[in-house]
Amino acid sequence: MKRSYGEGSIDARGQNCWRLRYRINRQRFSKTFHGTRTEAGKELRRLLRSGDTGEHVAPDKLTLAQWMDTWLALLERKPDAAMQKRARRRGLVNPRTAQRYAELLRLYVVPRLGARPLQQLAPTEVDQLYIALEEVISARTVHHVHTVLKACLDAAVRKGRLSSNPVAKAEAPSPGEAYVGMTLDEEQLAALVRGFRSSSLYLIVATASFTGARRNEILALRWSDLDVTAKTLRIERAIEETKAYGRILKEPKTARGRRMIQIDDDLLRLLLDERDRYKRIVAGVPDGTDIDLSLIKLPSDALMFPAPAMAGERFDLARLRDVNAVTRGFKRKARKLDFPKLRLHDLRGSHETILLERGVPVHVVAARCGHDPAVLLRSYAKRTRKADTSAAGVIGALSKGILS
Numbered sequence: 001m002k003r004s005y006g007e008g009s010i011d012a013r014g015q016n017c018w019r020l021r022y023r024i025n026r027q028r029f030s031k032t033f034h035g036t037r038t039e040a041g042k043e044l045r046r047l048l049r050s051g052d053t054g055e056h057v058a059p060d061k062l063t064l065a066q067w068m069d070t071w072l073a074l075l076e077r078k079p080d081a082a083m084q085k086r087a088r089r090r091g092l093v094n095p096r097t098a099q100r101y102a103e104l105l106r107l108y109v110v111p112r113l114g115a116r117p118l119q120q121l122a123p124t125e126v127d128q129l130y131i132a133l134e135e136v137i138s139a140r141t142v143h144h145v146h147t148v149l150k151a152c153l154d155a156a157v158r159k160g161r162l163s164s165n166p167v168a169k170a171e172a173p174s175p176g177e178a179y180v181g182m183t184l185d186e187e188q189l190a191a192l193v194r195g196f197r198s199s200s201l202y203l204i205v206a207t208a209s210f211t212g213a214r215r216n217e218i219l220a221l222r223w224s225d226l227d228v229t230a231k232t233l234r235i236e237r238a239i240e241e242t243k244a245y246g247r248i249l250k251e252p253k254t255a256r257g258r259r260m261i262q263i264d265d266d267l268l269r270l271l272l273d274e275r276d277r278y279k280r281i282v283a284g285v286p287d288g289t290d291i292d293l294s295l296i297k298l299p300s301d302a303l304m305f306p307a308p309a310m311a312g313e314r315f316d317l318a319r320l321r322d323v324n325a326v327t328r329g330f331k332r333k334a335r336k337l338d339f340p341k342l343r344l345h346d347l348r349g350s351h352e353t354i355l356l357e358r359g360v361p362v363h364v365v366a367a368r369c370g371h372d373p374a375v376l377l378r379s380y381a382k383r384t385r386k387a388d389t390s391a392a393g394v395i396g397a398l399s400k401g402i403l404s
């Protein structure tokens with residue numbers, strides 16, 4: 001169908017398929033559109049209007065998969081300490097996060113929509129993707145796919161490759177109810193820690209239980225992070241493991257993650273005993289030999305919980321531990337102690353919940369554990385059986401004499 005000069009034209013190319021021709025600043029463009037004749041007319045008017053407002057995006061054949069690769073390459077922050085602050089200002093993410101984004105897109109989006117031209121992707125196709133994924137993966141993972149895909153196409157809009165984001169017009173999937181894990185009360189936590197005394201993971205479990213630090217933060221602790229006089233542990237790094245870079249150390253994601261944790265005398269004593277053991281190893285002095293250990297200095301990069309030496313290898317105090325091996329070892333021992341569903345990360349939630357139940361202010365617990373207070377309350381202020389009984393006792397005292 002011919003239109004007046006400057007209004008473009010619409011030519012039928014098949015059933016519900018149209019070729020739109022138009023000019024923007026004397027430059028000619030052609031675009032294939034799928035839909036009804038009325039919808040094609042609306043699309044042509046939108047294209048012409050975008051030229052008037054300066055928002056026009058030139059048609060191209062870039063596929064969704066090709067744009068994803070471009071976005072992922074722009075997104076990743078390299079693990080170079082000198083570039084960390086500049087990269088953070090640019091909104092880049094650490095390698096582990098970039099790896100997870102790539103996994104979500106390449107596993108769940110590319111097989112179904114990757115070959116689609118980026119500019120032809122419709123909101124209904126995104127809806128169909130979510131419906132198909134809900135049949136094979138959890139609602140929370142589908143929600144993660146939605147979040148990453150939306151961020152990916154938001155970037156395409158900012159870079160001028162899309163005029164609008166079709167994901168923003170799709171129906172966002174519900175994340176469902178997140179599994180928040182188990183919460184141990186004080187007696188259960190004490191029993192668990194005692195049960196690990198014969199395990200090589202004893203100090204790691206004790207540190208997790210009585211500091212609330214994350215697994216990867218604990219395994220990145222150095223002896224230089226321990227202030228014996230102030231009785232504090234300094235958290236300023238964590239282990240990160242990726243396919244691209246292997247096992248490395250990274251800075252905390254947020255300013256809240258960099259913090260000082262006050263520790264009790266018993267945990268301090270255990271850590272000092274472990275430090276003395278390492279000093280003897282460094283000096284080559286067997287246990288029981290009388291020696292002034294204060295004269296022995298550990299290397300500045302010596303870890304509190306380094307990887308165990310393999311057969312025939314020299315023990316390296318700076319060698320990072322396999323975080324997944326620690327998790328597997330914890331689960332095996334926890335099952336034997338009659339905690340079959342307990343995760344190592346649940347010690348963090350238990351620590352926070354116990355402090356809250358003891359009346360420690362929310363902002364103090366949040367600062368100790370590197371949390372946003374709102375996230376802490378939403379995720380971890382869960383009731384244990386003891387807390388529920390206590391709450392019932394308080395209500396009983398209030399209602400006494402009123403309901404009788």
